[in-house]
Amino acid sequence: MDAALLPLAPLVVVAGTTVVLILLDLLPPRTSKVHLGVVALVGIVATLVSALFLWGRAGRAFSGVVVLDNFALFFDVVICYAVALVLLLSLDYLRRNGMERGEYYILVLFATLGMLLMAHAADLIVIFLALELMSLSLYVLAGFFQARLTAAESAMKYFLLGAFATGFFVYGIALIYGAAGTTALDRVGAALGSATRDPLLLIGLGLLLVGFGFKISSVPFHMWAPDVYEGAPTSVAALIATGSKAAGFAGLLRVLLSTFRGAQPDWTALLWVLAVLTMTVGNVVAIAQSNLKRMLAYSSIAHVGYMLVGVVAGGPLGAGGVLFYLLVYSFATAGAFGVILLLERGRQEAVNQDDYGGLAARHPVLALTLALFLLSLIGMPPTAGFAGKFYLFGAAVRSGYIWLAVIAVLNSAVAAYYYLRVIVYMYMRDQEGVPTEPAPSFAGRLALGIALWGVFQLGLMPAPVLDLAQAAVAPLLR
Amino acid sequence: MVPETYYTMLSAILFSIGVVGVLVRRNPLVIFMSIELMLNAANLALVAFGARFGAADAQVLVFFVMTVAAAEVAVGLAIIVAIFRLRRRLSVDDLSLMRW
């Protein structure tokens, strides 16, 4: 490999794997595509290894528009973990639903490439391209089960709202360029430092925030999330909930903490309101859901609110807390979606609360697994969710945002209600009619095992990973 | 010589028309055209600003935006065709299988 490309190793590996997949898809056998999934998985693991191997190194490529630093590498790890879990879950999920197509794995890897590029972007052009590469792949994936009416509807909603957000994003870039005369993030930051409060720059930042808000589904830009999660294949919903959200936060954190640090008082006030709105709306509406995928969608909106608390708190504690929480949240959410994906009731996916009645009596291990993921989402010790919330809200208190922390804790209490309700269904109710049965899937179980390990590893020994997360945000705060 | 402000004002107006179009129209195709209008408003602003700074990077960005817009058209129209095949009608008001 060219020495200049070495900083890009994670990106190059994913891109290369994607190209190999496209070629493989064209070769026989044209009926079974499991081998594509396996190759994709190998590529993702190789990416993960390359990211871990590069830890601590810094560099730039392509005239400085793509950057390598610990911040990008941390996100590489989070995204690769999430994608690997999703791929493991997909392997036989597609076959069970009669949609085993090579395009699925190709598109997942394209989306992954977009997410990784977002973490590595040091220029607004690259952020835009990464955002679009990720989004366009996800639009198609959301409608992948094309015979289902809900799939087409969810793809359409996701596409129209996502493209709408892209419009805001591009206009924001145009205005920032107009004010700063450059799209390179560090030089925009320098222009912000010299020019005293150029309104054009702040309006541009506002429009960028609208675009990012859509991608991370923060209130008031969250409308698409529940519908998309419900209509999309469950594995894709897991990918949107974890990987694309992580990528959105990667871009958001880099732009806010590094480039627009000079305008911190301005965006802190805005994000304070957004954080409160996001967690409150997400939690309150989640209570009313009886469809588990929709409930997880609203719960993921609420979790975005918690992470925004960390962004508001800022500094190595707050931002490091966000990175740590993203990892924690990805394990628990991907795991919860994974359990839903494995369960079937009468040839249908078991997505309704009623489908979970008495599950603990018949399938104790699976019920316990789901219960543990939900407990982590609540934030119960000793699961990872507790450590994540502890650091996030602690950072808010230390930065003087006492009220924000209080609201966040109250919200967590509200959230416990709807997570515990599912656990009550599993352990204290009986099921009527056709029983819910898990699909026999080794890969799926392996994915759940990895996610469960993550939930406990990060819950029992959070300090080493938290140190890594804080080291990762250090290059941004310099 | 037309002053630069005219271009930026025009682009702001086009952008607003696009936003309003997305919010008030009900046909996905028209919504999509409004989104394209927003993107092209941004392109116009970029070219105008690029002329001010005398640099080529804004124009390169316009190329990228155009390419991405074309890819978006491809994906978007495919989704619209897929939904039309299932439903035989086109209005976002019909997309109400999932609520709350």
Next chain:
Amino acid sequence: MSDYVPVLIYAAFIVAFAVMSLGVAALLRPSRSYDAKLQNYECGAEPIGQAWVQFPVGFYLVALVFLLFDLLAVFLFPWALVLRGLGLAAFWAMALFLAILSLGWLYAYREGILEWK
């Protein structure tokens, strides 16, 4: 502002004339309509059916492939202009770009998009 008063008066006359002549004509003329009278007068053929008919999806696929390749050519022109100054690295970069692009074409070909059904 007063400069525009003649324009306003002029506009008022135009509107008044149009309304008056159409109104007088509507009052005076006999109203007997039949099919031939309601047809478009020298305005092309009668439309048959609606514009919202389905086209064969083949048109759409070819148009899509064309659209993408057409726009990607946009990157070739600036590249060709500065190639002399940039040297061999730029040449190989574009070669890689085109290789990836032709992979897309190969994919479209193998999926049978270019066969007219």
